[in-house]
Amino acid sequence: xxxxxxxxxxxxxxxxxxxxxxxxxxxxxxxxxxxxxxxxxxxxxxxxxxxxxxxxxxx
Numbered sequence: 001x002x003x004x005x006x007x008x009x010x011x012x013x014x015x016x017x018x019x020x021x022x023x024x025x026x027x028x029x030x031x032x033x034x035x036x037x038x039x040x041x042x043x044x045x046x047x048x049x050x051x052x053x054x055x056x057x058x059x
Contacts, residue, residue, distance in 0.1 A: 007015075
């Protein structure tokens with residue numbers, strides 16, 4: 001008998017729940033990773049505009 005065959009039903013359910021949790025966390029991280037470059041670029045642009053305004057070179 002292998003270890004997988006000797007697992008109880010509760011142990012299998014716990015593993016399935018852990019796998020589901022990991023999959024959800026992975027999906028969240030992947031979604032955040034898609035938007036990160038846009039947010040970083042917008043922040044850099046806003047900082048540059050603020051610096052230019054601070055120096056009195058614009059508006």
